[in-house]
Amino acid sequence: MRGILGETSGATLYMMGKRVGNMLPAATMDEFTATIRDLKIGIPEATITDEDHISVKLYECITCAGFTYTGEMFCDMESGIIAGLLENVHGKKAKSTQTKSWSVGYNYCEFEVFLY
Numbered sequence: 001m002r003g004i005l006g007e008t009s010g011a012t013l014y015m016m017g018k019r020v021g022n023m024l025p026a027a028t029m030d031e032f033t034a035t036i037r038d039l040k041i042g043i044p045e046a047t048i049t050d051e052d053h054i055s056v057k058l059y060e061c062i063t064c065a066g067f068t069y070t071g072e073m074f075c076d077m078e079s080g081i082i083a084g085l086l087e088n089v090h091g092k093k094a095k096s097t098q099t100k101s102w103s104v105g106y107n108y109c110e111f112e113v114f115l116y
């Protein structure tokens, strides 16, 4: 996948996703969940671990659901959108890192988001 898209595509997709997320109105975690569903990028389930750390599971991820094992994670657009939306909800900067994906053997995606 990386080979097709090029090595720098991940960062570009993340920044694009983040810009999209920043443009969408989301003021509460319920609105965050509703917006992700409306965008049809998946079904999110957010867990607030502590005030600066949110874990977001994404079921039915539009990018990788059903993907076979590749050992690589490439849901950078989703990661960016999640970070952008959570910035709006919390009024802080957010950095999202993908930690799980269909393509590394799970049947959902997971993103760890840190607010700063």
Ligand SMILES: [Zn+2]
Pocket (backbone or CB within 6 Å): 061, 062, 063, 064, 065, 075, 078, 101, 102, 109
């Ligand atoms: Zn995914």
